[in-house]
Amino acid sequence: MSLLQVENLSIAFGGVKAVDGVSFSVEPGEVFTIVGPNGAGKSTIFNLISRLYEASSGQIIFDGQDITHRPAHDVARLGIARTFQNIELFDHSTVLQNLLIGRHSRRGTHWWEDLLFLPKVRRSEREHRRIVEEVIDFLELAAYRDKLIAGLPYGVRKVVEIARALASQPRLILLDEPASGLSVEETQNMAWWIEDMQKDLGLSVLMVEHDMSLVSRVSDRVLAVAEGKPLALGTAAEVQAHAKVIEAYLGTEAAS
Ligand SMILES: Nc1ncnc2c1ncn2[C@@H]1O[C@H](COP(=O)(O)OP(=O)(O)OP(=O)(O)O)[C@@H](O)[C@H]1O
Ligand SMILES: [Mg+2]
Structure with a gap:
């Protein structure tokens, strides 16, 4: 059974669909990373899971329990922790x-x-x-x-x-851009901490990160999102090579 299951999750702010039908699951002991351009909705997904935001539709299941509408302190007690x-x-x-x-x-x-x-x-x-x-x-x-x-x-x-x-x-830790603002050497150390959390503590890690060398090194699977929508799911290499992902980062013209 997946540790975390996100089904068709959506939220809108005014007219903007910040997260629009996102589904994925995190397996026990997995490092799962969400990538995407600025404003893609990555932190908003974290805010929905840690229950700072209320989903307008969809479902969040953690360890078999529906936490979609549970208060934030309940979610923390069940074993989800996060960084900002x-x-x-x-x-x-x-x-x-x-x-x-x-x-x-x-x-x-x-x-x-x-x-x-x-x-x-x-x-x-x-x-x-x-x-x-x-x-x-x-x-x-x-x-x-x-x-x-x-x-x-x-x-x-x-x-x-x-x-x-x-x-x-926690059993699941949410890391929102753990390497942002870090030097190359500090990013290297961060990769070690993430690997240690996975291997020594047996934690599952859900990460948002822009540094693709870090993402490639530590992630078991990667989900790319843009404008709130899921684009591609696979290994870091598969996702980076995906036409929709290249298009989202570079614009349609550059991708073709
Ligand atoms: N509380 C809020 N009120 C209104 N709009 C919001 C709110 N939180 C997020 N948004 C909007 O939702 C969209 C997604 O924002 P989000 O912070 O999730 O992006 P992100 O993928 O984390 O980007 P970055 O890589 O820059 O951190 C943006 O358009 C943002 O302005
Ligand atoms: Mg963010």
């Missing part, structure tokens, strides 16, 4: 604090238990810390754990955002 195209971290908190916030969807205690600091709360605090420290080790962020986000280089902040997502122990 424009990094969204608390700038005036440390790396550690940001990751503890990333554990929020996993809180198993009530506010009144927290207030009384019951043994259950102490146990759960220890557990949150342990998982967060594991993530810090995994992404080699130990040198930055007590540093404020605001003072960190951009490339490190991109990794911290992934760490925040991993802290919620």
Whole structure:
């Protein structure tokens, strides 16, 4: 069974169909990438899956459950985490604090238990810390754990955002342009992190990315979209060679 199944998903803003009948599925342990020109609707697909936006039609099934209309916090609790195209971290908190916030969807205690600091709360605090420290080790962020986000280089902040997502122990992670703004060397490292998430953590990865060398390297399958519509699905090489995809990127004239 697919981990994620997106069926005929659509949303319009005013008259603009930002996503228009998109279907695909992500298998367990797969790196699945969505590519397409600017404004194609890629981030909007992520916003629909993570339930920031309400689909006007279609269906989203995660691990056999229909999440099309479930609230965002439910979707996070079920095991979907994401990063944002424009990094969204608390700038005036440390790396550690940001990751503890990333554990929020996993809180198993009530506010009144927290207030009384019951043994259950102490146990759960220890557990949150342990998982967060594991993530810090995994992404080699130990040198930055007590540093404020605001003072960190951009490339490190991109990794911290992934760490925040991993802290919620997802089964599916949505990465919106993980390599945007990164140097060649940082992009190389990003490819390693993605491969490690897939191989060592057994995660499924749904990625949006423009850097085709990264896409070719890490993706099992690629879906190209343009103007909200699906164009081609296959390996990175197949999709890049597809006439409709070339046309969408270069314009009809150049493709012919
Ligand atoms: N909240 C919104 N309100 C109105 N229009 C929106 C909204 N979100 C997205 N859109 C529009 O939907 C279309 C798709 O946008 P989206 O951000 O999904 O593109 P994208 O493929 O992620 O592009 P990029 O590669 O530049 O990030 C665009 O025309 C955009 O202006
Ligand atoms: Mg986008």
